[in-house]
Amino acid sequence: QVQLVQSGAEVKKPGASVKVSCKASGYTFPNHGISWVRQAPGQGLEWMGWISASNGDTNFAQKFQGRVTLTTDTSTSTVYMELRSLKSDDTAIYYCARDRVRHEDNDYWGQGTRVTVSS
Amino acid sequence: QSVLTQPPSVSGAPGQGVTIACTGSSSNIGAGYNVHWYQQFPGTAPKLLIFENTNRPSGVPDRFSGSKSGTSASLAISGLQAEDEADYYCHSYDGSLGEPVFGGGTKLTVL
Numbered sequence: 001q002v003q004l005v006q007s008g009a010e011v012k013k014p015g016a017s018v019k020v021s022c023k024a025s026g027y028t029f030p031n032h033g034i035s036w037v038r039q040a041p042g043q044g045l046e047w048m049g050w051i052s053a054s055n056g057d058t059n060f061a062q063k064f065q066g067r068v069t070l071t072t073d074t075s076t077s078t079v080y081m082e083l084r085s086l087k088s089d090d091t092a093i094y095y096c097a098r099d100r101v102r103h104e105d106n107d108y109w110g111q112g113t114r115v116t117v118s119s
Numbered sequence: 120q121s122v123l124t125q126p127p128s129v130s131g132a133p134g135q136g137v138t139i140a141c142t143g144s145s146s147n148i149g150a151g152y153n154v155h156w157y158q159q160f161p162g163t164a165p166k167l168l169i170f171e172n173t174n175r176p177s178g179v180p181d182r183f184s185g186s187k188s189g190t191s192a193s194l195a196i197s198g199l200q201a202e203d204e205a206d207y208y209c210h211s212y213d214g215s216l217g218e219p220v221f222g223g224g225t226k227l228t229v230l
Contacts, residue, residue, distance in 0.1 A: 044121060044224040103219055104153060104171065106165075106167065112164050
């Protein structure tokens with residue numbers, strides 16, 4: 001069965017960076033891109049960016065351009081999301097989600113990684 | 120302020136039906152981009168409920184249905200059950216922004 005398993009919770013100070021992993025299994029990894037979506041406490045879903053698992057192409061929300069990097073390791077079917085220059089309002093749960101079709105629906109989601117930014 | 124607008128909350132009694140609206144514009148839903156819906160329980164990841172406007176993934180009860188017209192889409196839930204109490208989000212693509220967008224979410228309360 002398709003699974004996306006994310007790395008554990010992180011606590012960071014303002015100005016630091018965080019790197020979250022998302023390990024995919026149960027399907028042919030290069031066949032589906034991975035999107036990252038975050039959810040601040042008590043808030044809605046916010047799309048951050050997307051990476052192709054076949055060639056590494058990326059696309060980012062304007063809000064996160066220049067502050068987020070997405071990479072893949074095809075040998076381990078893992079996608080990484082790095083967010084830099086953290087601020088307190090980056091405190092959120094970060095989800096990876098498989099794109100069934102690029103920029104269409106996300107049919108499988110990771111369990112989420114809580115990132116807390118606090119001095 | 121979300122690009123797609125949803126009512127913050129809706130409610131209904133068990134057995135009744137409710138509809139959740141998702142209002143967009145000519146750059147997203149009105150431009151012909153598909154709308155998808157997700158169900159999210161507290162403390163868990165979203166789950167795909169409807170994809171490409173009207174389609175249900177395997178395992179989603181047929182009490183859930185989606186529709187789209189003009190610059191809006193709707194999620195209808197019939198025969199409400201207590202376990203339907205959750206947050207619901209619509210999702211589409213915005214051609215002007217060049218990125219996927221979500222609605223602000225709607226909290227469904229089963230009375």
